[in-house]
Amino acid sequence: MKNQTKRYKRTGFAVAHAMSVTVLLLGMMLTSSALNAQTAVGGEDPDASAILDIQSTDAGVLFPRMTATQRDAIANPALSLMLFNTTSGCLEINLGSTDTPAWSAIACLEEQESVVTDETPAESGQ
Incomplete structure (x- = not known):
């Protein structure tokens, strides 16, 4: 033992x-x-x-796409968090605090219809 x-x-x-x-x-x-x-x-x-x-010469960056309701459900969104709001058709950034977000549009589509589908303008005939 x-x-x-x-x-x-x-x-x-x-x-x-x-x-x-x-x-x-x-x-x-x-x-x-x-x-x-x-x-x-x-x-x-x-x-x-x-x-x-x-780095790329033939592709870009695709930000997360979500509705305004989904965006508003993000818990404590960081300052400068960016997303594409499919409800408004705008690329947005949070310029507020994590406790009180203030979403600001950076750029918006002219036609909201193209936001609803995943088609590109060439595919949708526009």
């Missing part, structure tokens, strides 16, 4: 040691990625002033 107890103690030490090394390595990996937090999507060498640099 004494040998069995020693074996368990040694095994427990080995497991604890392996876990410590794993946590240490994981911490080092996370720290190194946090030091270089800039990310380029679709290219290389992100701009030094940007945390996210999206």
Whole structure:
């Protein structure tokens, strides 16, 4: 019985040691990625002033699309949160606080009809 107890103690030490090394390595990996937090999507060498640099010559950025009711249901929307409001047909930004959002239109479609469908103007005959 004494040998069995020693074996368990040694095994427990080995497991604890392996876990410590794993946590240490994981911490080092996370720290190194946090030091270089800039990310380029679709290219290389992100701009030094940007945390996210999206690079493309043939595509754009698509913001989340939702109704005004869905937008108003967002809990504590961050300052500068952006979305496309399908009810108004406007790209909007929150210029208020998280407690009291103030949605401001940046740009709006001229015709609201094109907002209702997923068709592009070419597909809808406009």
